[in-house]
Amino acid sequence: MMALVPTSNRNSNGDNPNAEKVCDILQEIRDEFRTIRTFVSKQPQSNNNNVDVNNLSEMLARAEHTVKERTDDVLNMLNGNTVTTLTFNQLRGGRQPTQDGSMFDQFNQYQQYRDGANGISRDKIYNSRQRHNEGMPIVSIGAQQQRLVAPGAVARLEYEAKILRNPFNKRNRQLLHDNYGIQLPIIERQQRNSLSKNLLSGKTTEPVGILPLKSRRNPIDYPVPLTSDDAKRGIISLVERGIIPQGAHITLEPPPIQPKKSSLNDPALRARTYVREEPTTSVYHLEPPNIKQLAITDKTLSSPPLIDHISSGTLTEPSEKDLNLLFAPNKHYESTTLESRKSSANQTLKGSLIATNSGGIGSLVGRPLPTPASNFEYKKTFRLIIQNGSTKDQTEDFLQFRQFYCLMWGSIVTVLRILEKLMHDYAIPVAFINGEKVSELAQTIEFEHKPTLEELLSTLINRDEVEELIKKPGRRFFGSGGKERAAIAIQSFWRCFRDRRAYIRLRKRKWAAGVIALTWLTHVKLSKVRRQLKIIRNRQVDVFKTKQNELRRKWSSISTNRRVIVHIPSLGLSHRIRRKLNNLPVRENYQIGRLCDLDDSNVDIIYVSPMSINEEILQYYNKLMNLRSSIEQNTEQGSSSTVLNTSERFMIVVPEALHSFPMHNMCLATLLKYSPRALKRIKNLIKGRDAYIVTGVSHADDLYIAEYLDIPIFGCEPEVSYLYSTKSGSKRIFEASKVPVPFGEYDIYNQQHLLESLAQLIVEHLDVQRWLFKIDDDFDGLGIAYCDVVTYLPCYKNVLKEAARFGDKWSNRWAQEHSYAKILSELPDVLEQHTICVNKTEYNNWQDYLKVFLAQGGIVEAYPPSDSVTAITVCLSIEPDGHHTIICSGDHLHAESQFSCWGLSFPQSSVESHELNLYCAQIVEQCKQRDIYGYVDIDFVTFIDAKTDKQQIWVVDLSIGYSEHVSLSRVTRFVTTGHFDPQTHLFTTKVKQAKRLRNWQGSAPEYNTVERNRYAVWSSRLHHSNLSVLHYSVFFQMCRAHGVGFDIREQQGSVFTLLECDRHENIGMITIGDTLQNTLSNFAYNLNAINQEITTASMKGRSNFILAINDIENILGITQENASNGSTAMTTS
Template sequence: MSDTPKNEDTLGTVLVQVQDDLRQLKHSLGKITISEKGETLDIQALDTAIRRTERGIRKRAEEYLKTVNKQLLILPSIEDLQKKTIQLPKWNPTLESFTDTCPQRGELPGPSPGEKHKSALTMRLLCNPAHPKNRAIMHQKFGIPLPDLHKKSANSETHHRVITGPTMSIVPGGHRNLARPEEDMRAGLTDWKSRCHKQLTWGKEPGPTHERTGRECTPTWTTKAPAPPPSATSKSTGYRSMMQGSNCLTPESHQNVPVLVPIAISKFPFTITEGRTDPMAADFCRFKQHYCLCWGNLVDALEALEKLLREFAVPLAKVCGERLADFGLGWDIGWRRAPPLMGLLSVLENREQVLDLVLRPGQRYTGEGGIEAAAIRIQSCWRRYLARTTYLRHCRRKWAAGTIAISWLMHAQMRRVRKALQARRFRQLENYRNRAQHLATNWKHIQSSKRTIIHIPSLGYSQSQRLSLKGFDVLQNIQISRLCDVRDENVEVIYVSPRHLGDDILHYYSSLLKLHGASEVGDAELTQSSSCIKRFTILTPDAVEYFPTHNMCLSTLLKYSPRTLQRIRNLIQGKEAYIVGGVAHVDDLAVADELGVPILGPEPVVAQLYGTKSGGRRIFAGAEVDVTPGQGDIYSLNQLHETLARLMTQNMDVQRWLFKVDSEQGGRGTAYCDVCHLSCYNWALQEYRRHGPDLWNTEWVQEPVLLRYLDEVPEWLAHHAQPAKTSCYPNWACFLKTFLRQGGVVEAYPPSDSVTCLTVDLLLEPGGVVTMLSCGDQLHGSCQLETVGSSVPQTSVCPDTLHSICMRVGRACLQRLIIGYVSLDLATFLNHSTLEQKVWAIDVDLRYSNQLAMTQMLLILTGGTLDCRTCRLEVPVPIKEKSSARQIAAKPPAANRYAVIGSRLFHTNLSMVYPTVFFKMCKAQGIGFDMKRKEGTVFALHDSSERGSLGMVTVSEDLQGALVTFARNLSVIQQEISSPKMQGETNFKDLIKDIEDVLQMTVQNNAQAVEDNKAAT
């Protein structure tokens, strides 16, 4: 112990001061921002040098601390205690500096084996001072008198007497902490013994029971000193093992209330009030003394914590010294690096309360610099708002500029495409007109020579109509009977089918065409029948596979089918050819231009103008034929009401009024309303009878009735008008919406209980000739305004009258540049007032009709001719006996026949029967065609997949027989494919009922004719 320092030690103070100076220097260097004489100061290099110096000083301080601990803080040996007396510095701490916590575990330098024995003995004596032997040994060996715990003091009123004076930690191995003041370091062991003996008193009652051994142990006093720095505590292992089982008493409070306090968390807590630390507070001084050697790193953390508490106006914060030390030593401040908020708050013992206060909205603006912070925040928010608004405005303008640019580019592109399409369509129209002129010039030559007819049964309806039609491809394929045009030996047919046909359909039509002329025995007829199957070709556009659900018309599909177009070009190369379409469409011109052939039909624009209900009335007006009372081109509700009221006033005998949409076909867009539901009709009828028919035509007589009608017509229509087919338009409101949007006509239904409608098919040749091709009386289904079939030839109108009407209508169409196939609908009835037959022109369709297609099948089966001028169907009758050459050379005799045609018969149960099974079933029921007698039944198959629709033709010697055969066939088929539980959807029953009505009327007419003949004779 020769190197033990005898004088006052000031080296620790010097080291602390050096560290403070280095820290201040580092902060000063952080504020340097200028350069001198053009040379920039390398602050990072200075920072590195300062850090290196700090580490060196810290290392030297630790080495010094180890040396001092080894030389001064080891208690003297027990055997040398009487020989050597070491003068130790006095230790005179104040009582307020004691804390309530137990000493923290740490690692100190381990003592030698002899010192371990002495330390263990000393700690055993101090931990159990109540034992008599321990007091004797301490007094004998060390000269320290321990208090007698079995004696009561005058002031002991509680179980334990709490220490009110300063405390001291007993360090294993006899070490004392260097963080104490210098006067405490010079205090001797004797002075410490006397002070402890005077100030400490012990209770009488026995101490608490030990947790592990269960023995009764006496409480020990606890003196508390700051823990050694991390470099010293990391090496002390004996201290940690000794303090685990020790019990301690807490110091007495200021109110002298004896309380047994549990072990506290921190050894060096101190308080920060209103963001400022009291440098003279005992707890802060004790904390600063303990961490004096590393104080330079802790000052920054403490200043940051104080600043945070001041900024948020925290009134009280309790700091855990150990956490603050760990945070300060672990926080690398760097250059202008702010500490983390949660890291600072983690050093507080009441961090939950402080955190709640910090997170309170607006709390920052109540503390130090709150006004400036609020101003900064307001300015930053306002600047952010302005910047954000400017940015959003810029984005909107940029988006708008991009949208305008893209829109303009798209507009320019669409304009270029539109111009290109217009130019292309104009070129196609010019080519159509040129080819039409060529067709008109050479029509007679073409009709007498070999030619190819390209049949495209396209329905060029509007998109909304096409999408609303179910089975649109089947509807277009109903006219598959156009194949029968091959009955002319100079004609080859290319039929474009809207769907793929199966082998069974192809085989059926091949067999059907072989029957042409098969009943004749001549070689020429046999050759002709065998050549028919070689002169027709069925093609399907390859675009059908790509647009299966778009309901495109057949011309559009063919336009987008280059391979099919190329095949048609190969088939017609070097031949005279022309196209026979359906409902005109603009794509018909494109297909014709691609193929380079003319179209036997009007221009699409002309067809759209005159192919409507209103356009038909304009044609009839130009033809000067009788039309139904009515008016077309109605597009507003007021116009509808005024027109209807005027027509009802002028035609008092009409009982039902019809409303037809211009663009609809087949009775779909038709509604009706009966006059009998009008409340003022009886009064108006009385007024009509009172004035008489002659006087009624004056306006002043009709005015009261007209005004009354105007008042009641709107309500009358709303309550009593109804569509003819509710499947298309469920109520009047839906129908009226379409009627006013597309336009329509108002027409009178013929004022008779017996009305017959008939259809006449005309061919308006390009040369200007009008030819009647077919005529028949209509058959109706469920809707009386929808045509399902007809009886050929017609028997309702005088042939001369019919021919006159057809010629006038045909010439009116030719004047309007309408050529090709035209279908004319007429209505005939008996006028009760004059008892004369009247014929009204109802409608005109500018297309190839279903009746004409089925008539072609009828003619190729019977081998006969239909003379529409005389309304006679004549078929050749085979010669029964052998005749001479003169008789064979003569023309074979002809017989009259009547046929009933059903163009579209549908039954959902037909899809469950294959064609072969269906024909076997019909054969078993006696349904077939007799080629010798030219009588019987023939079917037309429309498709091979769904098989829900078909056509039927029955031929007989008289009209009544043909109607009966047709009705019987429908009844048999209905019974064969249906059951009581599965009837399916069909129009068979309605058609049978309509045929029965026609038969009854035919019987009555025949009876009336017989009576008239008898009366005449």
């Protein structure tokens, strides 16, 4: 059944008066029917006549509907008009404002009537009418519209528009030419060449290579490299050849088909039918100038419930809900109508509202112009509900959501099932789900991604409430089946705990077994390596002893003939000491004066340098070596042959591994061991010549070098050297030599032994004020600590009284027992609080020092009980044949510490020489018995004994190895051509002195050679941080400006030893003079001049110059005092 609304149109000429008259008559009939129906509906009703009134209203409605159908038929017959149908689904979308002013009055009357009517019966009738009329098409002809184009012309124009939109129509070309003057080009169809009947045989593609046999048999082999030709053949070719495995998952990036959300209609309207409208837009995007579009009303369509109700023909009125839908603003359809108006270039016409029977509510039904499909995508926020773990699938939002996302509904169902399970497990009453976020999460499900709890909660609208319930402890056991889940959880947790405990126990056992196995394997391998090393060391020791015996037999001939001395100034100290020394290479290079062994014309020198040597330092030592010939000839320059000879007699070798181990602080012997090129070079230099090695402090790697070079070592075995260089080892030699030593105890390895021995020493020697503690294997006084025990011991005065009371019997142990017990009880606190460590950077307190002292072993000895103590060092050489020679002797100069030798004044002048020689001879005899050969330094201290008022000497230390004092004495002897007398300890040089001539003698002056005593003060430990800013050339010019230099004629002055080429902070200096006082004064003057030149108020730097100057001034004061006392004694006598 169709509801027709007549629409009057003009003919092709614009005039149709008969049709207008018929339309007016029919409109008046319909108005009368509406008035009658309205009047009937306003009559008061009662229960008796209610049925009659309803029947009358239905009869009027059917009559009105019949008149309306006949009106449309008449119009169609007269005008030949086409009927266009619209469904209710097309009319539900929009609402147009009415222009009829009485429409609002009618609705007010309807509202008053509805308030007193029975709502339930009206709703039932309305719903039944809506279901009956749903989908019924409506034709809008609009009797009150403006008549634009005749109906026949409209049909003809629409037909032509269809032809224009179809480029394949036969009349398309002619119609474009007639209406728009467009002549389309004629495209002739290309004639195809007939196929040849002769078939060509052969291959049309080139054969492709196959995989190598190795790759075919071993799929996990390295992939075959691809060429550009292989890539051009495509993926299928690669799969067929086997380069890409058959089961490989191939993904194209970017994919050839991009997924995109489809634009769907409203799901609520999916069951309704639409009349397909052909678009009026031409495929050529042309708009005919003479085509007039169909009229469209300026009012929006009324809501579907009201339209259904009106078109049903019943006299029941719409409900309040329908009226609200009618007048409620609909922004979505208003915007759609606005876009439709703009797309049609605002070519719209206003329509009229067709009224029904009197008392009914009119509606405006308009038909929009057929326009192209809009790009608008229908989309809204879908609100889904999960209540008690089940999704409400009958809600309007759910149905629309399912229709909108029908293409990916499978993934969405998966997400919804997960959400349902989550809500069911945690007994969530109600959860509101955001459909858009569910769809986004469903896309990740498609890629086999399991959503996390955070992602699931992100889809909830009421997330805060749901999350609070989920995070509540035990919430998952509140729902149905909670007890079963709790039991499962308890069982699973218990099984997890049990299995994990068993697994941890198993893992610990496996770990322990692995550790035991690894430790055992490591032990086995280390034992094997130790055995191999022991064999190698034994072999090296055997080779060393063999070469030593050979050197002992041939020493008389080797020492007088041409020979090569390989100097390796290595400090083979223990690793514990070397890792604490920051300037180990500089300390090793203190001995660079070994080059001055060239004073013997039969000696060639190979010096292994512990530091890099640049051209400037090499040039300086070349000049220094050539200075010897100038001194001998008493001229400024030597002969060219002598210069050439000297420059060829020494060679400096720098190991290539010098900077390979910066963090290990290795000694030079170890670095040379790991420098095969340097070893090979040295071996080539000494090939076929007599040679031997002179080391510094012996190290085990010296044996390797000697074995590789196949030459002997001028020294003793490293183990022997280490044993007797310790403080306790030297005490054994001194005891066997029967030389005077300080009171003390050695080989102390526990605290009880230390305290008992110190308490006994204090009781026996009450006159000793200070006691020294020395670690066995320490170096250069760094392991010394001292304590003035007598000053801080509370019971000391009582002990003195006890000793005075016992008198001569005090030496008995029974007399000392009480005092010994008191001292032993008080001694720990005194040592803890009042012990001072020399090396404060390493040992902060007594406990730190004591820990190392007891671990390494040490000695306790008395400090000389005097205010004036002088330390002396005697350097000896014990030759392989047993002869020994005193090379030099000197008094100590101190700077940083009074227990460390900073420099020497040469020769010594504090003790009678024959007494020193006697002690040295006794010590040398014991050294030879213990196979100690080479260079040895013996330290003495001398002081005036307060009891006897006589000078006393103690032997305090023994150092085995080549020292810096030996090297500096070589430089002194080299530049002065002097001679040291070991018997008298005097250093003399031969100086040419001019004879005195008479006035009448005018010939050239004659010179006599006379011997003069010379004194020297040297130190290789001059340190100033500001020296690094000066080049050596600038430094020498500065010294020359201050008169610091060497006089070749007088053989007096100062000579420097350059140690490093990088930082220049360390330097050595030797000052030579005719008297000890002048030499000390010149040395202090040189230090002061250099310090003033390189020090400013803003850049003082770090230096030991001032400390050395202060010590020299103290020595000068004591010397002058002794000289004045000596002269006074001689005058008195």
